[in-house]
Amino acid sequence: MNKRKKVVIDCDPGIDDFLALWLALRSPELDVMGITIVAGNVPVEQGVKNALKVLKITNRLDIPVYAGAQKPLKKPYISAQDTHGEDGLGESDFEDVTNGICRQNASEFLNKTLMANSDVTVIAIGPLTNIAIAMQKDIQAWKKCKALISMGGAFKSYGNCSPVAEYNYWCDPDAASYVYKHSPVLITMVGLDVTRKIVLTPNILELIQQENSEVASVIRKITRFYFDFHWKQEKVIGCVINDPLTVALLLDPEICSGFKSYVQINTDSGIGNGQSIVDEKSFYHHDANAKVLTQVDSIKFMKLFLNRIAEIDLGLLDQILPAIMGEKD
Ligand code: BDR
Ligand code: CA
Numbered sequence: 001m002n003k004r005k006k007v008v009i010d011c012d013p014g015i016d017d018f019l020a021l022w023l024a025l026r027s028p029e030l031d032v033m034g035i036t037i038v039a040g041n042v043p044v045e046q047g048v049k050n051a052l053k054v055l056k057i058t059n060r061l062d063i064p065v066y067a068g069a070q071k072p073l074k075k076p077y078i079s080a081q082d083t084h085g086e087d088g089l090g091e092s093d094f095e096d097v098t099n100g101i102c103r104q105n106a107s108e109f110l111n112k113t114l115m116a117n118s119d120v121t122v123i124a125i126g127p128l129t130n131i132a133i134a135m136q137k138d139i140q141a142w143k144k145c146k147a148l149i150s151m152g153g154a155f156k157s158y159g160n161c162s163p164v165a166e167y168n169y170w171c172d173p174d175a176a177s178y179v180y181k182h183s184p185v186l187i188t189m190v191g192l193d194v195t196r197k198i199v200l201t202p203n204i205l206e207l208i209q210q211e212n213s214e215v216a217s218v219i220r221k222i223t224r225f226y227f228d229f230h231w232k233q234e235k236v237i238g239c240v241i242n243d244p245l246t247v248a249l250l251l252d253p254e255i256c257s258g259f260k261s262y263v264q265i266n267t268d269s270g271i272g273n274g275q276s277i278v279d280e281k282s283f284y285h286h287d288a289n290a291k292v293l294t295q296v297d298s299i300k301f302m303k304l305f306l307n308r309i310a311e312i313d314l315g316l317l318d319q320i321l322p323a324i325m326g327e328k329d
Contacts, residue, residue: 004028004029004030004031005029005030005031005119005121005250006031006033006117006119006120006121006146007024007030007031007032007033007120007121007122007123007250008032008033008034008035008036008109008110008113008120008121008122008123009021009024009032009034009035009036009122009123009125009247010035010036010037010038010068010106010110010122010123010124010125010126010130010131011035011036011037011038011040011047011051011124011125011126011243012037012038012039012040012041012042012047012088012125012126012127013037013041013042013047013050013051013054013088013089014040014041014042014047014050014080014084014088014089014125014126014243015041015084015085015088015089015090015222015223015225015226015239015241016125016226016240016241016242016243016244017041017050017125017126017243018050018053018054018089018222019219019241019243019244019305019309020123020125020243020244020246020247021035021051021054021055021058022054022057022058022244022309023244023247023248023304023305023308023309024123024247025054025055025058025060025063026058026308026309027247027251027308029251030247030250030251032060032063033063033113033120034063034064034065034066034109034113035051035055035063035064035065035066036065036066036068036106036107036109036110036130037051037065037066037067037068037106037126037130038068038069038106038126038127038129038130039068039069039070039071039072039077039079039126039127039129040079040080040126040127040167040168040171041079041080041081041083041084041088041126041167042079042080042081042084042087042088043070043077043079044067044068044069044070045067046087046088047067047088047126048065048067048102049096049097050087050088050089051065052065052096052097052100052102053089053094053096053097055097055100056097056100057218061097061099061100061101062101063101064101064102064103064109065100065101065102065103066102066103066104066105066106066109067102067103067104067105067106068105068106068107068129068130068133069106069107069129069130069133071129072127072129072171072172072174072175073129073132073133073172073174073175073178074174075171075172075173075174077171078171080167080171082229083226083229084225084226085225089221089222090221090222090223090224090225090226091225092221092222092225094221106130106134107130107133107134107137108134108137110122110130110131110134110141111134111137111138111141111142112141114141114142114144114145115138115140115141115144117144118144118146119146120144120145120146121145121146121147121148121149121250122145122147122148122149123149123246123247123250124148124149124150124151124152124168125150125151125168125242125243125246126168127152127167127168127169127171127172127175127176128150128152128168128169128172128175128176128178128179129172129175131148131150131175131179132172132174132175132176132178132179133175135178135179135182135183136178139182139184142183142184142185143184143185145184145185146185147185147186147188147250148179148183148185148186148187148188149187149188149190149246149249149250150168150179150187150188150189150190150246151168151190151191151195151242151243151245151246152166152167152168152169152176152189152190152191152276153166153168153169153176153189153191153192153263153265153276154166154191154192154193154275154276155189155191155193155276155278155280155292155294156193156294157191157192157193157196158192159192159274159275160192161274162271162273162274162275163271164271164272164274164275165266165272165273165274165275165276166191166192166274166276169265169274169275169276170273170274171274173265173266173267173273173274174267176265176274176276177264177265177266177267180263180264180265180289180290181264181289183289186260186288186289186290186291187263187289187290187291188246188249188290188291188293189258189263189276189290189291189292189293190242190245190246190249190256190293191276191292191293192242193292193293193294194245194256194258194293194294194295194296195240195241195242195243195245195296196240196242197296197298198240198241198242198244198245198296198298198301198302199236199238199239199240199241199298200219200223200238200239200240200241201237201238201324201325202227202237202238203324204238204302204306204324204325205219205220205223207306207312207320207324208306208310208312211310211311211312211313211316212310212311212312215309215310215311216310219309223239226239227239244301244305245296245301248301248304248305251304252300252304254297254300255296255297255300255301255304256293256295256296256297257293257294257295258291258292258293258294258295259280259291259292259294260288260290260291260292261278261279261280261282261288261290261291261292262278262279262282262284262286262287262288262289262290263276263277263278263279263289263290263292264276264277264279265277278290278292280292298325299321299322299325302317302321302325303317303318303321306321
């Protein structure tokens with residue numbers, strides 16, 4: 001039997017974080033060693049509550065949740081409750097879970113786990129504050145990290161917080177900059193260029209409803225608010241679910257492709273704050289610190305996602321997804 005891939009997920013749940021955790025927890029190839037929470041979409045306390053809710057629905061309350069940084073390194077904290085709702089889960093008001101394992105000190109957990117193993121992947125789907133703090137405390141631990149997959153930034157795509165900046169890097173540009181400057185492990189930058197192509201549409205929701213009404217009812221509850229936001233903000237029918245793409249990539253790296261490059265995060269105040277600047281043509285002759293993803297097979301992603309989360313038959317998905325995702329006449 002293949003060994004399970006060890007992973008720690010650092011997140012700010014958040015609607016799409018919730019879906020990313022759900023996908024990871026429903027993937028038998030992964031050994032989710034812990035979940036660390038950072039201030040981002042919602043304050044840390046709410047993020048912890050939301051992580052416990054997904055652990056409960058997947059029956060995995062044995063996995064520990066660690067509270068982390070309450071605010072960005074330097075910049076004042078701005079949540080994304082306008083996008084994700086006051087409770088971070090689209091105002092779905094799922095009951096709080098009281099019997100989970102909640103601990104403090106996310107960065108310490110990250111470093112200890114990395115130190116004690118040599119094959120742990122860290123998936124970071126919130127602002128990079130916890131990761132930067134952990135690296136500042138013990139960079140040696142990160143030399144043992146197998147891979148760092150970060151949802152954040154944008155290469156050719158426009159921003160979602162400013163014309164050029166994506167939320168996770170914009171929320172804490174100093175942390176993102178620190179991580180890109182100091183990470184001993186190549187960062188997979190899963191930016192808006194690829195995540196914008198991952199859209200949960202009403203048709204996909206209807207497919208889930210037909211095949212698994214219980215799962216559909218949870219997804220419907222948490223995404224209604226997100227659907228409305230996307231319509232108001234970008235005239236998108238449906239919602240972009242950025243974060244699960246990082247988990248899918250760990251399961252199947254072929255879902256995305258891109259190129260290696262040096263990336264720097266802009267910490268200047270002003271319009272460029274939080275922008276990920278990709279030196280595609282190597283003007284500065286720096287070694288690559290990132291793999292910047294530019295292409296995604298969104299059907300392949302959706303097939304994996306729906307099969308794992310809603311247990312929809314792979315044959316049926318092969319038959320129906322190209323048509324409902326608009327890639328077939
Ligand atoms: C990222 O920001 C958050 O709002 C989402 O959870 C995702 O991680 C997208 O810009
Ligand atoms: Ca997130």
